[in-house]
Amino acid sequence: MxxxxxxxxxxxxxxxxxxxxxxxxxxxxxxxxxxxxxxxxxxxxxxxxxxxEAAGHVIGVTGPPGAGKSTLLSALLKQWRARDQSVAVLAIDPSSRRSGGALLGDRARIDFDAGDRGIFIRSSAAGERLGGLSWATRAAAHALAAAFEIVVIETVGVGQAETDVADAADTVLLVVQPGGGDALQFLKAGVMEIPDLLVVSKADLGQIAAQTARELSAALRALGRPSVGVFAVSAVAPQQGIEELAAALAELGAPGRVAERRLRARRASAISDYAHEHGARGLRALGGRRAAERLLEARDPGLDSAALLAALEEAAGL
Ligand SMILES: Nc1nc2c(ncn2[C@@H]2O[C@H](COP(=O)(O)OP(=O)(O)OP(=O)(O)O)[C@@H](O)[C@H]2O)c(=O)[nH]1
Ligand SMILES: [Mg+2]
Structure with missing residues (x-):
């Protein structure tokens, strides 16, 4: 049953x-x-x-294998719980696949108090693509945001994972290791457009983390995204930068910003579903993409993307 x-x-x-x-x-x-x-x-x-809108702040934490995502989340969890915020974590586990990065023995699990009822953690196997999000994960993040104050989706990857998580999350935090490798890879993959915050992990290992953070800030300025915060953080003792990062996340979780972002995401998703379904001809029937956007902007902001898709089809007489 x-x-x-x-x-x-x-x-x-x-x-x-x-x-x-x-x-x-x-x-x-x-x-x-x-x-x-x-x-x-x-x-x-x-x-x-x-x-x-669901009140919870959905945060996507992404980055290459072994970058330090789970260790960072363990530290952030303690900050959030100290403020009595409830937290759900959906960790997409790629360990069944060859991810070509961290040695499995080197990966940390998220460390938390199993008796704490304000924390819910679920690991799911990765889908087809490395880091790709399944329907279930998107739906789960959405549903949990009704109950939990913070919902985290942890994914591994470079490229597709970032775009996927950006569609599902209100805020995307990208974690990279110190040194040029990861950062360069992200610049090349063109995913620097996506994160709202950048974390250079393992700052306790030396000055190189601060150096990487400066380089990334310069790269973001060059891309016209100077407002993206860059933090050099150590998630192990002596911790460094965790409180500042938690404060920046809290700011990004402001209800007004989150509502605006979700509204835009629902409209974009309805238009891309419509274009997928009805092609360029379908878009022309509406007077083009911009006209489709205007049409959706005039609708009830509470409509989900399926209802918005139906509105587009109705307007096009389909
Ligand atoms: N020195 C130091 N080591 C760290 C820090 N954060 C993580 N590590 C180490 O880096 C390794 C990988 O950390 P994880 O937190 O498992 O990284 P991850 O990004 O979650 O890895 P995957 O989930 O396998 O992609 C572990 O050995 C951690 O102990 C840090 O701030 N300082
Ligand atoms: Mg991990």
Whole structure:
């Protein structure tokens, strides 16, 4: 028998954190009846049901294998819990694949107090692409944001993972190791457009982290993104830069900024679904992409991307 999707969604909406494990099981299930219940769950945590955006700040933490993402998250978790903020972490585990980076023995797990009810952590296997996000992860992040104050998605990768996580998260934090290698790779992959914050990890290893941070700041200025914060951080004792990073994240989690970003993401996703479905001809029927954007801007901001897609199709007479 399937779990009661609507019931689980309602519990999340009422910020019952103990509903998280069953909600995740349901969203990750492939059976047809579970998929129906998953849809019911998501309806209960939609902006329409919530009367606005889910309050949680969805933070994507990404970067190459071994960059220090999990260790950084362990340190951030302590900061957040010290402020009594509830945190859910969805860690996409690529260990079943050859990621060509950190030795498996060298990877740290996220360190947390298993008895702490304000923390929920779930690891899922990576999908087809390294770092690519599955439907279940996107849906889970969205649903958990109704209940938890902070929702983190940890993914590994260079390239596609960043774009994927940028679609699902309100804020993207990119972690790179000190030294030129990682940073250069990101510049080459053209993903410097994506992060809202950049962290150079392992600052305790010496001046090279500060040097890398300066180089990255210069690269971001050259790209016309001077407002992206760059932090040199040590997540192991003696910790360095963690409080400053947590403060910068809190600023990016301001409800106004998050709502604006989600609204833009839903509209962009509806237009790309529409273009995928109906091609250039479909876009012409609406008077072009810009006209499609204007059409969506005139709609109720609480509509989800499926409803926005339907609005585009209706306007085009499709
Ligand atoms: N010296 C030092 N080592 C660190 C720091 N952060 C992480 N490490 C080490 O770097 C290695 C990789 O750290 P992880 O946190 O597992 O890195 P990750 O990015 O989560 O790795 P994957 O999940 O495998 O991609 C581990 O041996 C950590 O102990 C740091 O601030 N200073
Ligand atoms: Mg990790």
């Amino acid at each position: 399937s779990a009661d999707g609507a019931g689980l969604g309602a519990r999340l909406r009422e910020r019952d954190l103990s509903a998280a494990p069953a909600a995740l099981n349901l969203l990750e299930s492939a059976s047809a009846s579970d998929r129906r219940q998953a849809t019911a769950l998501l309806r209960e945590v939609s902006p329409a049901a919530l009367g606005g």
